[in-house]
Amino acid sequence: MIRFNTIAISRSAVSALALGLVASDLVASAQEVEASTDATTDAVQQDEDEARQLGVVYVSARKRDEREIDVPVAISALPAVEIDRRGLNTLTEISTAIPELRISENTVTYGGNLAMRGISSATSTASVDQAVTVNIDGVPVSYAGIIKLGQFDLGQVEVLKGPQALFFGKNATGGIVSLVSAAPTEEFDFRLRTEYEFEAQQIAGEGYVSGPLADGVRGRLAVRYSDSEGWLKNEVPSPSVVPGAVPPKDDKGPATEEFLAKGSLYIEPSSDFLLKIIGGYGRTETDGNYLQSQRIYCPLGQAQGPFGWSGQDCKLDNVTTQADLPPSWATLDGRFPSDGVPYTKTEQQVLVADASYQITDNLQFNSITGLFNLNLDAADHVSNGAIPFVGFAASIETTSYSQEFRLSNDASNRFTWMLGVFMQDNEYTEEQSTIIGVLRPKADFRITGDTLSPFVQLGFDLTDQLSLTGGVRYTDETKQQKIGAGQFEGQYPKEVNFENWSPEVTLSYALSPNANVYVAYKEAYKSGGFQTEHVAIPAALAAGTVIDNSFREEQAEGFEIGAKAYLLDQSLRVSAAAYNFEYTDLQLSSFDSVLVANIISNVGAATTKGAEFDFEYRPASIDGFSLNGAVAYNDATYDEYSPACYNGQTAAMGCDIATDTSDLTGEHLPRAPEWSAALSGIYEGSLSQTLDYRVNAGLQYSGEYEGNSDVIPNSEEDGYVSVDAGFALMDKDRVWELAFIGRNLSDEYWIASSYQVPVTGSDTTLSDIAATVNRGRQLMLRLTYHPQ
Secondary structure (H helix, E strand, C coil), rough: CCCHHHHHHHHHHHHHHHHHHHHHHHHHHHHHHHHCCCCCCHHHHHHHHHCCCCCCECCCCCCCCEEHHHHHCEEEEEHHHHHCCCCCCHHHHCCCCCCCEEEEECCCCCCCEEECCCCCCCCCCCCCCCEEEEEEECEEEEEEHHHHHHCCCCEECCCCCEEECCCCCCEEEEEEEEEECCCCCCCCCCEEEEEEECCCCCEEEEEEEEEEEECEEEEEEEEEEEECCEEEEEECCCCCCCCCCCCCCEEEECCCEEEEEEEEEEEECCCCCCEEEEEEEEEECCCCCHCCCCCEEEECCCCCCCCCCCCCCCCCCCEEEEEEECHHHHHHHHCCCCCCCCEEEEEEEEEEEEEEEEECCCEEEEEEEEEEEEEEEEEEEEEEEEEEECEEEEEEEEEEEEEEEEEEECCCCEEEEEEEEEEEEEEEEEEEEECCEECEEEEEEEEEEEEEEEEEEEEEECCCEEEEEEEEEEEEEEEEEEEEECCCCCCCCCCEEEEEEEEEEEEEEEECCCCCEEEEEEEEEEEECCCCCCCCHHHHCCCCCCCEEECCCCEEEEEEEEEEECCCCCCCEEEEEEEHHHHEEEEEEEEEECCEEEEEEEEEEEEEEEEEEEEEECCCCCCCEEEEEEEEEEEEEEEEEECCCCCCHHHCCECCCCCCCECCEEECEEECCCCEEEEEEEEEEECCCCCCEEEEEEEEEEEECCCCCCCCCCCCEEEEEEEEEEEEEEEECCCEEEEEEEEEECCCCEEEEEEEEECCHHHHCCEEEEEECCCCCCCEEEEEEEEC
């Protein structure tokens, strides 16, 4: 069972309840002031006051549409207007608005990193489920490659923090990022937009058209296209300087071309039935992924190994060294490009059919059918230097079919209930071809899986203010694998099965109609599976080695305490939460520089505990001004973890020479800063009788954090402050808008994930450290035309 820090929990409870009591007093005071107001207040003034109130945000965190402050879950909701004003077009960019959430692309072709409160998954194997699940219009996608699917035309983004098992079909031990597409409009509407980003020379255009198609039928179609030259400088010397070097065709990258399309159809033949059909498509082509990786530390003062060069940049910035591929490799495998330019080509499709039927006034039936498909082809190399080293060509396809049924009574009842079942079938295939000098290891992987997961949730209003809800989800999941074409039979496990019960119970108390406090106990689970590795596994199998490439399921349990309120006549919204969760068998990957492979292992135990606070404020005394912010403290540490010693680690540095392991108990998890914060503000005003303007600014702060799971020296991020700002000019009717959007104006570069550079270091010498980095400064000019 879990071992909780009772002092931390007590302090958290006191803090949350104190906030609730303050909220209650402030609400009561506001009500008294309102009661004493002259009943003959001018109606126009009342309208102006209401216009200055914060709008009520509705979320579906418990599969019902509820006010965000009524939901006993730590949640951040980003409405479409905020996403649009800040020009957030990717999951990576969206995550900058939520301090506890970190999303970034990875070097490998398999997607990237998704971390919430310091909980993330292995960053190497494409087939691993993610601890932070992306939910697209009700359909869960646990595949990290979803990061490569650009996001636009969104109605709202909901970020649910911490374990989320009860209401979501694929249990997420870290959290949920829920993307809700913009709905078709009741009246005809369209918008056109074009953008140009100067630093990456990125040009983009998008538009949508929406409105009624027939009686009871509405539709919406949106498309976006972008083309970018890239934001990194790629410095590779000529072969005359470094023999064997393969200079890139272009000294800038990663060049990226993207096309996105989204369509939706709402069919509502009566007030009792609604069918939503939503489809999304994305195609992205980029010149490689390892281009976004660079050496950030060289212990000898210059790049080590036979693949670096003495003049190589060894610091975190916008300069990388990534050679092209030798054209001769194309004769070994047709997926290697004849022109030598690395590439990653991705196509993704999402299709959702969401049906709601009001059977009676007190009984509702819901059905969500989902399809997610991804096809990826890539060729690149791993060297972080001027000479190509480990080359790989990979073709990946993953397809997921899901079905969820729910039956529930009306939420206005004193006793509420919901029954549901989630079913999913997955198929993942990967064909790998690797080049290591004269070696040519190859392996094909096919992993299939099926999930059956029923759940029940019950709620009871003990009093008019006190509510108790609880439920449990049962999951039965089976995965099978096949490696190669039959030549490796008997050398690896063929099937794994996982069963889990995840209960949840919540007690919430309404201090007033606009203030609530809650305490919740939650458990969650994420299935294990099989790792696929483009070097280690095929080489071991070809050598006749019997291997076990499976890993165990991950589980979480713990408490969360929170408080939420509208204050000051609904001009201020505040929320706070404190939490303590313990994880067992956390799935993380560790880079083995000898095998040149990332190997997944189950961390024995880890704990995340902390507190977070966020607010939104629209002061009545300043018309057109609003401010929002968040701050989070998170202590995410290993309770039990002993990975292999890194290169150059001595006994004095913590290496147990006899076992070649190091004890990381008490060390911080990767991508888990103790302190993080965000603050942004916006002011809208009038320039003349025909022109309005908007000014916005914001900053994001992150404290230092580890860049990988092995706590290797000089691989950590020291912390950063990123500044955004923007200015927009528009006509009074908002038909057109010209906006300048600046993101990361401070031109900060921070680590997404870090690792030891292959074939550098030794038993007595530290390896060079490489890391993937975020995009630097962005300066964008945007023109919008939107007749209303």
